[in-house]
Amino acid sequence: MTHHHSNTPSTPEDAADLHDTRGAHEGRDVHDVHDVVARVLSRTGTALASTAAQHEHADGYRDGLDDGALEREARAARRRVAGLSTELEDVSEVEYRQVRLEKVVLVGLELPRPHGPATGAAGVSGQVRDTQDADTSLRELAALAQTAGSEVLDALIQKRDHPDPATYLGSGKARELADVVAAAGADTVIVDGELAPSQRRALEDVVGVKVVDRTALILDIFAQHAKSREGKAQVELAQLEYLLPRLRGWGESMSRQAGGRVAAGQGIGSRGPGETKIELDRRRIRQRMARLRREIQAMAPSRETKRGSRRRGAIPSVAIAGYTNAGKSSLMNRLTEAGIMVEDALFATLDPTVRRAETSEGRTYTLTDTVGFVRNLPHELIEAFRSTLEEVAGADLVLHVVDAAHPDPLSQVATVRTVLSEIPGALDVPELIVLNKTDLADAVTLAALRTGLPGAVAVSARTGEGIEELRARIEQMLPHPQVSIDVVVPYCRGDLVSRVHAEGEIDTIDYVEAGTHVVARVGAALAAEIEGAAAGATVG
Ligand SMILES: Nc1nc2c(ncn2[C@@H]2O[C@H](COP(=O)(O)OP(=O)(O)OP(=O)(O)O)[C@@H](O)[C@H]2O)c(=O)[nH]1
Numbered sequence: 001m002t003h004h005h006s007n008t009p010s011t012p013e014d015a016a017d018l019h020d021t022r023g024a025h026e027g028r029d030v031h032d033v034h035d036v037v038a039r040v041l042s043r044t045g046t047a048l049a050s051t052a053a054q055h056e057h058a059d060g061y062r063d064g065l066d067d068g069a070l071e072r073e074a075r076a077a078r079r080r081v082a083g084l085s086t087e088l089e090d091v092s093e094v095e096y097r098q099v100r101l102e103k104v105v106l107v108g109l110e111l112p113r114p115h116g117p118a119t120g121a122a123g124v125s126g127q128v129r130d131t132q133d134a135d136t137s138l139r140e141l142a143a144l145a146q147t148a149g150s151e152v153l154d155a156l157i158q159k160r161d162h163p164d165p166a167t168y169l170g171s172g173k174a175r176e177l178a179d180v181v182a183a184a185g186a187d188t189v190i191v192d193g194e195l196a197p198s199q200r201r202a203l204e205d206v207v208g209v210k211v212v213d214r215t216a217l218i219l220d221i222f223a224q225h226a227k228s229r230e231g232k233a234q235v236e237l238a239q240l241e242y243l244l245p246r247l248r249g250w251g252e253s254m255s256r257q258a259g260g261r262v263a264a265g266q267g268i269g270s271r272g273p274g275e276t277k278i279e280l281d282r283r284r285i286r287q288r289m290a291r292l293r294r295e296i297q298a299m300a301p302s303r304e305t306k307r308g309s310r311r312r313g314a315i316p317s318v319a320i321a322g323y324t325n326a327g328k329s330s331l332m333n334r335l336t337e338a339g340i341m342v343e344d345a346l347f348a349t350l351d352p353t354v355r356r357a358e359t360s361e362g363r364t365y366t367l368t369d370t371v372g373f374v375r376n377l378p379h380e381l382i383e384a385f386r387s388t389l390e391e392v393a394g395a396d397l398v399l400h401v402v403d404a405a406h407p408d409p410l411s412q413v414a415t416v417r418t419v420l421s422e423i424p425g426a427l428d429v430p431e432l433i434v435l436n437k438t439d440l441a442d443a444v445t446l447a448a449l450r451t452g453l454p455g456a457v458a459v460s461a462r463t464g465e466g467i468e469e470l471r472a473r474i475e476q477m478l479p480h481p482q483v484s485i486d487v488v489v490p491y492c493r494g495d496l497v498s499r500v501h502a503e504g505e506i507d508t509i510d511y512v513e514a515g516t517h518v519v520a521r522v523g524a525a526l527a528a529e530i531e532g533a534a535a536g537a538t539v540g
């Protein structure tokens, strides 16, 4: 991948370039909207109903097989089959913006840091940081594109103060991009940012191939990876949310068309005043979104119940969070010996997985793997995945996994914290930073990270290095059971003694005639149960 760096500032001609090119698109857009909206809305059922069968099927085979291997195989197959589309992928086709199996050219802007000095006197170090940042971001975009199944042919970065309102890139750079695209034989351009519908159209006009933005790319990956009913519904909701304002863009041209019809004496009274086809579509999409929201909400209670029962049983919960590809699933596998899919791809995990694990003292806790975070995570997705992300807010401890071998781990940490700050309560949960991939990270970087992130534990999920220390730190940081008991549990209630071993902290244990004499600290619920059993024994 070559980077064409350019310091060319935007020129006045960029602004002059703002000619209206919409006329050329009108026919195509109108056609697509009819097609696409019809297709979206004619789908029988939603993700919920139509994937239920597939889901049951998967459930039947779940245990005893390596989920990871099966899912990896499925994904590889999906990547090989062009045009194979599940109903969810239809939604991204709405934007005719599917990204798999395409040959792509990436383009990014190198913008001044938002909180840095505003003028050119930014200073050398500031400039260097910006260049690195643009680079890291573009490299990540390349990884995202590959994850979506496309082939990255080339990449381009332009340095600007702000995106061009008309074409995102300056017009000169856009023409350069057109040449690169033609020379490379690419069929798609992916922009490392979010494009307004008009920018996308204008840029498409210049480069002559389809243009996709970062948000659409991430949505596409999520659509490919969503597996559970809830995950699918969440992604569909996010896609419709992304689609809605873009329909409005098309709607303007369609309203003009409708206006023409009205002027020509057609269509008056056929619908309410001003009610165009697009408004009707928009309303129906909103209705569909409302239904998805209801469905997602209806799925939430089962998770609430699960969480509630864990609470009542006083089993502490630990959530794994972190940037995508940091090694969250690998760490989960290490800590639980579970077969969760690990892949060198972004967003390998979309559905929260809960497993049982034990601290160094043998205390049981639940461990939840969560969806990875990424810079500029589309807000549509944060919204749609809110209930999933709330797992983090409900946990007793967050393991924040950091890829210590990444070129810029600290900005990944900042991104993760920004996303967490959007979930009420998530920042109040105690956080343990886990510096992962120590087998790859160099010693100097690692030392710097330990200084920058005091209290962090360094591990390698791959080699197992540091895992014992991590288990010990988890033991320390989990809430400790508060109720002291000093009881004799009758031998017929061995189950209660087992629970003290799993959930509580035992000071002494010995065996007397009446039963097991336990001095320990346990949760309130277990304490009550044990007292009851002990009292019952005394009375009986
Ligand atoms: N060398 C090395 N590689 C690791 C380590 N931990 C994870 N990896 C690799 O990093 C890649 C990503 O690991 P995952 O566990 O899938 O990462 P994740 O954070 O779950 O990623 P997403 O679910 O995609 O957000 C895989 O190729 C792993 O094999 C480690 O300690 N050392």
Ligand SMILES: [Mg+2]
Residues within 6 Å of the ligand: 328, 329, 330, 341, 342, 348, 349, 369
């Ligand atoms: Mg994962």
